[in-house]
Amino acid sequence: MKITKDNEIALVEEILKKLGASEEDSELVAEATVDADLKGFTSHGLGRFPQYIIGIEHGTINLEDNITIERETPAIALINGNSGFGQAVAYKAMKLAIEKAKEVGIGCVGVHNSNHFGVTGFYSDLAIRDGVIGLVLANTEPAIAPIGAKDKLIGTNPIALGVPSDTYIALDMATSATARGKILESKRKGLDIPDGWALDKDGKPTNDPDAALEGSILPFGGVKGYLIAFMIEILTGPLVNAGWGFGVTGTADPTQDCTKGDLYVAIDPSKFVDPEQFKEETEAFCAQVRSTGDTFIPGDLETKRVAEAEANGIQIDEKLYEQLNEICSNLDIDLDSYLEE
Structure with missing residues (x-):
């Protein structure tokens, strides 16, 4: 399954607005999310988006945000x-x-x-x-x-x-050696992580994302x-x-x-x-x-990835689809209408 840049932005905005986020915040989160996916940092794009929904549900993300400048020169x-x-x-x-x-x-x-x-x-x-x-x-x-x-x-x-x-x-x-999000993404996809990324809780090299998350990243x-x-x-x-x-x-x-x-x-x-x-x-x-x-x-690699993603769409794996579909179902949103085969 794939999603286009414009459809990903529209999907994220619709989800967040239905959850009560402001139009400005919804647009900013959507723009940052698709930016990550276009550049190939999929662990920080839609793949990370369900984390924000959990944050909203637990109240750790404040939908009524308003920054305070505490000190200034x-x-x-x-x-x-x-x-x-x-x-x-x-x-x-x-x-x-x-x-x-x-x-x-x-x-x-x-x-x-x-x-x-x-x-x-x-x-x-x-x-x-x-x-x-x-x-x-x-x-x-x-x-x-x-x-x-x-x-x-x-x-x-x-x-x-x-x-x-x-x-x-x-x-x-x-x-x-890698972003934690890439290990979380490997866990979601059921994949081993490469050599040289992490150690388990006993300080031994590991290819198991669960052991890496319990242990430490190099x-x-x-x-x-x-x-x-x-x-x-x-x-x-x-x-x-x-x-x-x-x-x-x-x-x-x-x-x-x-x-x-x-x-x-x-x-x-x-x-x-x-x-x-x-x-x-x-x-x-x-x-x-x-x-x-x-x-x-x-910047060269990101430029190349953006061009490819804009031309071919952004891949969504089966596990991420399931997570997004659950979010959308709860909000009466048709996820499939945003996706392409």
Whole structure:
């Protein structure tokens, strides 16, 4: 089964509106959800959507969300998301960071009391569209064991960085060997996970997604990945008045209040150099890299995946279909009318 980009947006919007979400929030969640699926991050697209429904049912997602700016300077702000949709809170936070960057050169906005927001790169893309550099950091429930330990303590702690250019240049990655969502997706599909992704609760390598979720995910690149994840934990925990370490909950288990934190940074290149010069030299650097051989730049893979998904549709596996169909049946929505064979 497949679903088109437009039909996925319409489906998500209809479900959320019937559950009582505002039109604005429904549109933002739908846009972020389809963005993940188009880029190939299906673990954070429709595959993650049922988690949000559970959050709404348990009251951990507040449908009456309204962010509160708790602290603010010309360049910095601290936002309380008041348990709203992570996508809506993140959108407002990055837009505020962009606004500040255009005023004073840089904007840095911290967020606490929000929810899972989908793929990190969706928000750095917002900066790109406004002609500024975007950096997004977040922490998650414990998933990575510190080097030399076997008990998970640090999140998968994603990082996204996007640069405005005529070419799509963007990095979006977890600091673990894989995102937890990909392990959850493997579990849903009944698939083993690849070697090198995770350890079981006894600290032994495993290909079983259940054992991996009970155990820990390996950091990407060994020690280097662990160190980066460690630093992100501080920048998205203590710095922004959010949870850290064992205190982070709600990113994988939607029945718990979400205590993770985010940091959104926007940098206006025009405050450093002529913006056209910046773009020209960035493009020239990309051309140099491509001239070295059959290689790629950050963002190439996502660009290719988006083109393929828009042309061929987005796949929905049988288990996900069952989950979505149950949600739709309870809301008197005809799921099949949105799908294609």
